[in-house]
Amino acid sequence: MGTAILDGLLSSLADEGKTRRTQRSQQLPTRFIACVDRPGSVEPLRKRISSMNGNTTAPVEVWLQRNVAAVEIAEIVLLACQPSQAGAILGDAGMAASLADKLLLSICVGLSAPTLQHLIYSSANSTTTAGHPGRCHIVHAMPNTASSVRQSATILSTADIPLPPEMEASAMWVFESVGTVTRVASSAMNAASVAAAATPAFFALALEGAVRGATAEGVDGEDAVRMIAQAMKGTAEMALKGLSPSKIKEMVTTPNGCTARGVEILEAGSVEETFSGAVRHAILRVFELGKQP
Known part of the structure; x- marks a missing residue:
């Protein structure tokens, strides 16, 4: 997911550079550092980045196991790891100090601000406490894989402590650059994340069946x-x-017509209930x- 967001951001920067239409108070990113934890991930990521339609004025560096060093020089940090990895990354020696007064955007599913x-x-390595000067500012968000084509449906929830205006603007720029943003209460974040991400x-599975x-x-x-995907896009x-x-189903379906016949098959298969159960x-x-460690 982190790579999909990076792809969308680079594409957005390239478009803004071409049109020169951007008038923003905050500075746009000019450098990206992508951190990975396995040696085997370095070259594949570099190759994927090289194929992106990015902005050459915002180079992307791939670093191996240098999370604290990268965070120390960054202004905005995107945490895009498995939930089970977050504890080790955030509890690393020096991480709390490196994050001080910075914006942390987390897309770790299930981990609230x-x-x-x-x-x-x-962590015993931390010399600051949440809510006091020197802490980082956390935004919990959940985009989806369509970030790479800037069509994500991103869900966003902030911590109880309000963000400074400039950080609020930066967070919104990141996620609006890769799609739409819907704010939800923190209590609804888990459910909304599934609905969007x-x-x-699930829709791809439906597409596969219709194509077959x-x-x-x-x-x-x-x-x-091409035809069925466009039909899905039009429905959306x-x-x-x-x-x-x-109402959409009613507009398409005529009594005893071909659409009605297909809808009968879907209803007989309890497709609506199956989708509902999948989401739940x-x-x-x-x-x-x-809850996993």
């Missing part, structure tokens, strides 16, 4: 993907403009991940 504060400031996989049905009846595979646009799912079980898994 208070939990992240605890991981940083409960996990459902693209079309190709079985003679439609070219590439044409089927109608929903975003205020039409309810039931995914949400439960988020809570489980947040």
Whole structure:
């Protein structure tokens, strides 16, 4: 996910540089450092970055196991690791001091801002405490993989302590650069994260099934993907403009028509209930991940 966000940010910077339309009070990023923990990840990431349509004025460096050093020179930090890795990263010697007074954007599923504060400031290496001068400012967010094409549906929740205005602007710029941002209460963060970040996989499964049905009846595979994906995009646009799912279904379906026949098959298979159950079980898994050491 971190690489997808980086791809979207570089693309956004490139577009803003071309149009010269940006008038912002905060300084835009001019350098990126991507930290990885395995030697085998370095070259693949470098190759992927080299293929991105990024802005050459914002170079990307890939560092191996130098998290504290990278954070020390950074102004904005994106924590994009597995939840089980966060404790070791944030509790590393010198990390709390390196994060002092900086903006920490976390996309670790299931780990709230208070939990992240605890991981940083409960360490014996920490000389600051959350809520006091020298602490970092945490934003808990959950984008999705469409960040790479700047179509993410990002969910954002901040800690109880308000962010300084310039940090608020920086956080919004990062996530608005890769899609839309919806703010939710911290209590709804886990459920909302699944609704925005996990459902693209569910929709991809539906797309695969629809494409398989079309190709079985003679439609070219590439044409089927293009047409059905566009139909999904159009459906999404109608929903975003205020039409309810039931209304969209009503507009498309005529009695005894071909759409009605297909809807009957889906309803007989309890597809709506299956999707509902998938979302609910995914949400439960988020809570489980947040409790794992």
